[in-house]
Amino acid sequence: MWQSVLFFLPDTASNKPAVACSACLLGHKVRYDGNDKYHATIHKLFEQSLETITVCPETAVGLGTPRPTIQLIKTDAGVHTWNLENPDINPTTALKQFGKTFFTEHPQLVAIVLKARSPSCGYQTTPLFNAAGQQQGLASGLFATEASRQGVLMVDENYFDSPVACREFSFLCYLEQERRQLEKADIKAWQQHYQQRLGLALDAQGTLSALGTAVNQRLETYATTD
Numbered sequence: 001m002w003q004s005v006l007f008f009l010p011d012t013a014s015n016k017p018a019v020a021c022s023a024c025l026l027g028h029k030v031r032y033d034g035n036d037k038y039h040a041t042i043h044k045l046f047e048q049s050l051e052t053i054t055v056c057p058e059t060a061v062g063l064g065t066p067r068p069t070i071q072l073i074k075t076d077a078g079v080h081t082w083n084l085e086n087p088d089i090n091p092t093t094a095l096k097q098f099g100k101t102f103f104t105e106h107p108q109l110v111a112i113v114l115k116a117r118s119p120s121c122g123y124q125t126t127p128l129f130n131a132a133g134q135q136q137g138l139a140s141g142l143f144a145t146e147a148s149r150q151g152v153l154m155v156d157e158n159y160f161d162s163p164v165a166c167r168e169f170s171f172l173c174y175l176e177q178e179r180r181q182l183e184k185a186d187i188k189a190w191q192q193h194y195q196q197r198l199g200l201a202l203d204a205q206g207t208l209s210a211l212g213t214a215v216n217q218r219l220e221t222y223a224t225t226d
Contacts (some may be wrong), residue, residue, distance in 0.1 A: 001049035001171075001223060001224055002171070002223060002224060003123070003223075003224060006008060006197060007160045007174065007175075007178060008169070008186075008193040008194070009178050009181065009182075012178045013174070013178070015139055016049060016151060017049075017050060017111070017173040017174055017177035018051045018053055018108040018109050018110060018177075019046070019051065019052065019053065019075060019109065019110060020054070020102075020106065020109055020111075020112040020113070021046060021052060021055070021112070021113040021195070022055065022056065022114050022115040022118070022121045023054045023055060023056040023059075024036045024038075024056065025038065025039045025043075025113065025157055026038070026042070026043055026052070027043065028054065030056040030059045030065050031065070032066055032067050032068070034066040037157070039160070041160045042113060042160055045160070049170045050170065054219060055112075057098050057102075057120040058070075058091070058095070058120050059119065060098050060102075061091050061095055061098050063091060068085075068086065068089055069083060070082060070083050070126070071083070071084055071119055071129050071133075072119045072122075072126050072127065072128050072129065072139055073128075073129050073130070074139075075130075075131055079097050079128070079142070080092040080142075081095060081119045081138075081143075081212050082111065083122070084129070084133050084136060085088070089132060092142065094141055095120055096146065097117060098143065099143045099145070099147065100146060102143075103146065103147070105218075108153055109206060110152060110176040110180070111153035111155070111157075111169070111173050112152055112153070112154055113155055113156065113157070114144055114147070114154065114155070114156045114157075115157065115188070116156040116157060118144075120142055120143040121141050121143055121146075121156075122139075122140060122141040122144055122156070123140050123144045123148075123154050123156050123209075124139065124144075125140075125156065125158075126138060126139055126140060126141050126144075153169075153172055153176060154168065155170045163173075164216055167216070167219060167223060168211050168216060171211075171219055184207055190202070197218070197222075198211075199214060199215060199218060200215050
């Protein structure tokens with residue numbers, strides 16, 4: 001997807017960065033109702049330019065498909081997930097532990113694409129209820145909360161509303177993978193490289209969540225037609 005000349009390191013373009021994705025977005029029938037939420041644009045992006053690590057936290061902790069719905073519940077003891085009609089269905093501890101284990105097992109991950117509004121995967125979009133079933137606002141699901149502690153780029157399917165967004169996300173993933181390979185002494189040259197190529201100002205800690213119109217226009221000239 002990218003010309004190698006774009007990047008600071010010569011082999012960056014040939015090594016797909018590892019990115020996790022909610023399984024339902026890639027067509028896996030793992031949702032509570034036994035269906036998927038297939039997203040063709042996301043599927044194409046992963047197929048073309050990313051190493052895919054598929055994840056469904058709820059099936060990973062043993063919840064079947066189909067299964068009773070679970071909600072994100074705020075109590076005095078914190079945020080939990082359970083079924084409002086049957087609180088015995090409470091995978092809170094299992095989901096939290098799975099999040100920690102997942103990122104320990106996949107230290108190479110640079111980003112994750114999550115399913116919006118999910119009690120496990122939703123990123124700041126999941127309805128948050130009190131124990132009486134009254135919605136209190138929006139929050140992140142339990143798996144997404146753990147992901148946010150890992151320093152990876154996080155988006156949901158609503159991010160991918162245009163070809164520009166797909167290209168931007170792909171580039172940011174490659175950029176983050178490259179940054180992780182740098183020695184501290186290389187950081188200044190790395191910053192200068194992208195300032196010259198794209199007019200992109202980078203700090204030494206990471207990348208940006210949005211590149212802006214001017215940078216994206218320059219970035220387009222380095223994209224391949226594959």
